[in-house]
Amino acid sequence: MGSYGPEVARARGRDERRSPTIYDVAEAAGVAASTVSRAFSRPGRVNVDTAARIHAAAAELGYRANPLARALPTGRTSMLALVVSDVTNPFFFQIIRGAEGAATEADRTLLVADVHESVAAERLALDRALPLVEGVVLGTSRLSDAAIRVVARERPTVVVNRVVAGVPSVVTDNARGARAALEHLAALGHRSVVYAAGPEASWADGMRWRTLLEAAPDLGVRVHRTDPLAPTLAGGEGATTAVLGTRATAVVAYNDLVAIGLLRGLAAAGVGVPRDVSVVGFDNIFGADFCTPALTTVAAPLSALGQHAVRTLLEGLGTRTPAGVRPALLPAQLVVRGSTAPARVTAGLRRR
Amino acid sequence: MGSYGPEVARARGRDERRSPTIYDVAEAAGVAASTVSRAFSRPGRVNVDTAARIHAAAAELGYRANPLARALPTGRTSMLALVVSDVTNPFFFQIIRGAEGAATEADRTLLVADVHESVAAERLALDRALPLVEGVVLGTSRLSDAAIRVVARERPTVVVNRVVAGVPSVVTDNARGARAALEHLAALGHRSVVYAAGPEASWADGMRWRTLLEAAPDLGVRVHRTDPLAPTLAGGEGATTAVLGTRATAVVAYNDLVAIGLLRGLAAAGVGVPRDVSVVGFDNIFGADFCTPALTTVAAPLSALGQHAVRTLLEGLGTRTPAGVRPALLPAQLVVRGSTAPARVTAGLRRR
DNA sequence: CAAGCCGTGGCAACCGGTGGCCACCGGGTC
DNA sequence: GACCCGGTGGCCACCGGTTGCCACGGCTTG
DSSP states (O other): OOOOOOHHHHHHHTTTTSOOHHHHHHHHHTSSSHHHHHHHTTTTTTOOOHHHHHHHHHHHHOOOOOOHHHHHOOOOOEEEEEEEOEEESHHHHHHHHHHHHHHHTOOEEEEEEEOOOOOHHHHHHHHHGGGSSSSEEEEEOOOOOHHHHHHHHHHHHEEEEEBBBBBBBEEEEEHHHHHHHHHHHHTTTTOOOEEEETTTOOOHHHHHHHHHHHHHEEEEEHEESSSOOOOSSSHHHHHHHHHHTTOEEEESSSSSSHHHHHHHHHHHHHHHTTTOOEEEEEETTTTTTTTTOOOOEHHHHHHHHHHHHHHHHHHHHSSSOOSSOOOEEOOOEOOOOOOOOOOOOOOOOOOO | OOOOHHHHHHHHHHHHSSSSOOOHHHHHTTHHHHHHHHHHHHHSOOOHHHHHHHHHHHHHHTTOOOOHHHHHHHOOEEEEEEEEOOSSSSHHHHHHHHHHHHHHHHEEEEEEOOTOOOOHHHHHHHHHHGGGEEEEESOOOOOOOHHHHHHHHHHOOESSSSSSSBBBBEOOOOOHHHHHHHHHHHHHHHOEEEEEOOOOOOHHHHHHHHHHHHHHHHTTEEOOOOOOSOOSHHHHHHHHHHHTTTTTTTEEESSSSHHHHHHEEEEEEEEOOOOOOOOEEEOOEEETTSSSSSOOOEEEEHHHHHHHHHHHHHHHSSSSSOOOOEEEEEOOEEEEOOOOOOOTTSSSOOOO
């Protein structure tokens, strides 16, 4: 590539390899290239008959607009970025799918970036992706609020699972969810509950813990919390002794990954779930229903989160002002399965 | 956007909003724009001192090359597409991660498209993505061989988990894996094994079944196969009665999803695993270790598959000829867990 | 001392669309 | 009959890089 000398221009006439351009279509239809452009991007601006002729010529040549060329002067790349902190976390599967669906529906291509829970990788991915996309969805970003606002200034941005002042966001109704979990446990007679905490940088973690703390007195429950845990199976498994140390009869885990890890750790320690300890997770990820025992969990509307985030983004693209300032709250729902049961009476009597 | 009249050109002088271009850098460094371009894309072509001056000016202005503008004349978009048949299938998590890693390492952006197991969606996604990317990785495509070759003609292509004549591919060593699974079962005394079959369009399915069929006589085992199943938990669960009907003492499932579904179905039917029936899966996906019982499975080198596919693609990008014709075989490994045990003696005696 | 070569920088065409501006045309209006 | 107006199509500058070709200057070489 490179020499655009006259010989190249001449060769163009019948270069089979190259895909057809508006110029080829224009020649075939006997109009100017700009008219072809308008026939596609501005229906109504061109006479119906002319447009028909152009479309016929285009169809015959197999013309397809070059998205790069279109994007260069207009900035309309038809791409959106979805940045997720960890693609291997099943939490994101449905979010990705929901986002993909909404993007495809709006004729946009979704660019999914995995940042391995690393702030550096997140910056890098954003650096790379920002100039290419029309908007960004940040899924559980580990960036600071300030950094997110910087991103939002450069491109329309929607944040999932976190609230950042001034940036539109879509979140699960964690407060209601966490409260439902605690109510469920209280109704089963649990009076002491541990919260197996998530990463400090996690917005959802703070939200969940605060809600438990607030709701506890009304429900006659005492709550404690562990040190921050990695949001993984290993993180949960590693917290087993810490959890047992609190002598609580129930544990609410930061998320299902931690809860399932805990299930394993407890089983290995010979502690019965739900006989000795009840466990509740968050999110209802893939696997929550087939671990043993099946996990009681606060189901997040995962697919809806992704979908809603992209839709919000697309709305914001049209108008100049970002969509509503208040976060969209999507409902969570407690799914009761086998990992919760009435509290074991401390005296040693079993209630079942 | 649109009016590129003189007033716009003038406004450029100090337009704060716009990100700096090579022209801005050129002006600041006192050289021509082409020299700036070369300073970045062709080190050595420019005098070191000049280059240093340019880089300094660029750094000060915060210049970042516009990938779109670069890609337009050269075709080098720095993007690769990864098409997966279903993002919510945990099988792909590690593949995506491996591919992302290899892409990022090579300074490429990965565009992940989810096609929901639909051929139509796959075509659409490819239509949309092909003009944007330098190469394509097809993860378990449902397209016909011919359709894949058409794609491969338009852009360098690598196929994962399938072999298509003339197109480079990266696959798990299914033959060795399936054989290992059957040997394991034979060694445990199983003499009758059912294969819970996957979708007919699946290349891996055919491969696995044929291997079982071939290996069976040597090992003194009889194998049957069910009708094709959906490669999902539901597919496996639904196959429970069909599997039980064969009176086999062990089942090899098309993949872990099917195997885990089967585990559930068998538990619901009161059939003990591994007491009454042994179950082996394929792939070792997320969840295979925490279902009950933990699944014995032929672990696929998932992350390596994704990584290798992208690396192969990148190699092919340089040379004009596609990389080697023979598929790259990545080793599978049997992981023995709790779902397999010695065959129950038909007379009713338990061996354990 | 002329010829040749190499290192280096600038010129300008080009990638493939987009859209402001203007010209042209036919018909309606006063 | 002059004027105006809306519909329609063409011209051309422009997006932001890339690169073939050429010019210029200094140095080597015969």
